[in-house]
Amino acid sequence: MICDIMKILHHHVLSKRRVLAAALVIAAFLLLLSTDQISDKEKMRKLLCTLYGDEKKAVYENNVNDLQASVDRINDEISLLSAEHTGSFEQRLPQAIVMGVRKCGTRALLEMLRLHPSIAAAKPELHFFDDHYEKGLTWYRKQMPFSYADQITMEKTPAYFITSEAPDRIYRMNSSIKLLAIVRDPTVRTISDYTQISSHISNKNRNFPRFEDKVLVNGEIDTSYQAIKTSIYASYVKNWYEYFPDSQIMFVDGAKLIVDPLPEMKRVEQFLGLQDYFNGKEFVYNETKGFYCLKKKKLKCLGSSKGQSHPDVDPKVLRKLQDFFRPYNRKFFDLVGRKFDWELI
Template sequence: MSAFTYNARKLCRLGKKTRPILVMTTVCLFLLVFKKSLLKLQNDSPQQQVVQKPIHERKLQELKAADQPVVTAPKNTSFHFQRTNNKLNKPKSKPVKKLKEPDDDQNANQCYQMRDCSRMKPVSPKLRKKRGCEKRLPDTLIVGVKKAGTSALKSFLCFHPDVIASHFELHYFDVRYFLGIEWYLDNLPYATPKQKVMEKTPKYFIYPDVPRKICDDISPSVKIIIIVRDPVTRAISDYVHEDESRERMKVEGQRKDRLTPSLSPEMEAIRNIHRRIDKQNIERAGLNIFPKLGETFEDSVVDANGDVVRTNAIVDSGIYVVHILRWLEYFPRNQILIIDGDAFIKDPVPVLQQVENFIGVSSYFSRDNFYFDEEKHFYCVSKPEKSCMPKVKGRKHPNIDPKVLKKLREFYKPYDKWLVEVTGQNYTWMKYDKEF
C-alpha cells in the first residue's frame, strides 16, 4: 500500500471525531478517488499542447488567430517567413524554373549554341564539361590568299558539326606574335574531342617567317589550306577592298583593335622589337606585303613607264608560287591543300567535299545545303539554317583599262606556269592561255 493511501485513510478515521477534520477527510477522499483523472487532465492541458506542437504549426495558429493570410508549408520542408517592418508578409512567388539545355538534339556534340561561327555563344560550363569541350591549338589553318574566298570557305565549313573555327582573324603569327601562345589559345574556340579546330588569317600567306612559327608553335603535322584565284581578278578585288577601307578611315578614323589588350610600357617595347625583326625578315625575303594605293587601280599596279609595280602587295600577293615554295620548306605537299578559288565560286560543293576528306571529318555537305543568290551573285547556305555572306562581300569591280589587264596577265603568266609545275595541278583561270 502506498504512503499516500495509508495517510488518507488515517485522516478519515480522525475525521469521525471532529468536524474540521471531517472537511479535510472529504478533500483527501476526493484526491484519492480522482487521482488518475487529475493527472490525465494535467497532461492534456492547452499549455502542454502548445509546447509539444512543431514551430510551424504554432506559427500557423497565430496567423489564423490574427486573421492574417496563411501559407501552408509542404511536408518535410523547412518554412521561412519574410518580415518587413516587423510584419509578416506573403512569401515571394516562386521564380520560373529555367529550362534545361537540350543534350539529346542534333547539337549535342557542340560547345556552342549555334553552328554559325559569327554567332558563337558557348553552352553552359556544366554542358561544356560533360561534352569534353576545351580550348586547344588548331588542327587546320586557312592561311590565304587574301580576297580569294577564304571568308566564304570558313563560313561554310563552320556549319559542319565536326568543325569549329574562330570568328575573328587572330593575326597571331604575323602581327600579334609578341602576345604569346597563351593569348592565342585563349582566343581560340572551345571544341569537343571529335571536332577539328580551325583558324583563318589570310595574311599568314605572305609573311616570310609565319611558316616556321606555325611549325614550331603548333605542330609540323598541322594541315594548311591555301585558296588561290585568278591573280588579276584578285588584285582588283584587293584594291577595291583597300580603297574602301581608306575612304572609311577618312570618315571614321582608325578602328579600335578589339583583340589586342591594353599594353604596358614593357609590352610596347616587346612589340616594337618584333616589328623590327619582321621588317628585316620581309626585306631579306624580298617580299612586299604592304598595299600602295594610287587614285585608281591602274595607277596602283602600273608605273609611269608602263611597268608592273612588283613592289606593291596588291601585285606581289598574286605571285602564288613564290609564297607556296616558302610553305613547302616546312610542310610536306600532302599537308597543304591548294584550292582553285574560281572553281569554288562556281560550285562550292565539290571543293567542300575535298576539304572534308583533307582534314579528316565525316561527309556532310551536299547540294541541298546551298542556294544561289541571284542578287548577290554567289552561293549562300540554305541549311541547317539560312545564312549568307554580308553585303561587303561581292563588291562591284570598276571598269579597268584593257591594256592594263593584258599587261598584268603577261606579268603573271610565267609565275602561273611555275605554279602548275610546283603544285602538280591545273587552275580554272589559266584556260585563257592554251599552254595550260
C-alpha cells in the same frame, strides 16, 4: 551541361565576376522552362543570345552583321553540347589553319567549314603568327573556341601566307597541322584587293588613284605594289614547302568555290579527314548577291563587303597583267601539282 555553358559565356561574353551570377540565371531559366516542349539546347540558345546581345550592344550598335556573326559563333558552340561528341569540352590549339590568300574567298571557305559538325572555328582573323606571336601559345589557345576531342579546331588569317616567319612558327606549334590556302586568278585577286582598299579610302572621303595608276609605273607592272606581290603565289609557296609536305597543304580553287561550292568542299572534307557531311543542300544561290549563301537551320549570307563590284579596267592593262603573271602561274602550277583555269576574265 551548365558548367560547359559557363566556359563559353566566360570566353565570349562575361567578366569573371558575372560568371557565377550567369550560372544561377541559367539554372533558374532551365528550371522555369522544365515543363515546356523546348529542348535544353533551344533554351540555352535563347538565353545566350539575350545575354550576349545586351552585353555587347554598345560595341556593336552600328554593326548588326558583326553582332549577328558573334552570336552565331556562340550558338555554334552551344549546339555542340547536345551533339554526339567525345572527350572533354575545352579550348585547343588549331589542328588546321586557313592561311591564305587574301581576297580569294577565305571568309567564304571558313563559313562553309563552320557548317560541318566536326569543325570548331575561331573568329577571323587572329593574326597570331604575324602580329601577336610575342603573346605566346597560351594567349593563342585562349582565342580558340571550345571544342571536343573528336573535332578539328581551326582559324583563318590570310596574312600568314605572305608572312615569311609564319611557316616556321606554325611548324614549331604543330608539325602535323593541315593548311588550307584558297587561290584565284592573280589578275582578278589584284583587282579585288584594290577594290577593297579603295572602298575603305573612299568611305573616309579621301581620293584614291585609279587601278591603272596603282599597278603601272612608266607603263610597266609595278612589282613593289603589295597587291601585285601577293598575287605572285609561287614566291610564297616555296617557303611553306620547306616546312610542310604537300600532303599537309591544300590549295582550294576560289573560282570554283563561287560557282559550284560542293565539289571543292568535298575535296576539303577529304583533305581534313572529316566525315561525309556536305551534300549541296547547305549552299543556296542568291540571285541578288550573285553568290552562294549558307544554310544550316537558317539562311546566312556574307556581309555587304563581300562580292563588291570591281571597277572597269582598261583591257590593255588587263592583258598586261595576265602576261606578267603567266610565267609565275606556270611555276605555281608545277609547285602545287594542280592547274587552275585562269585568264578567263
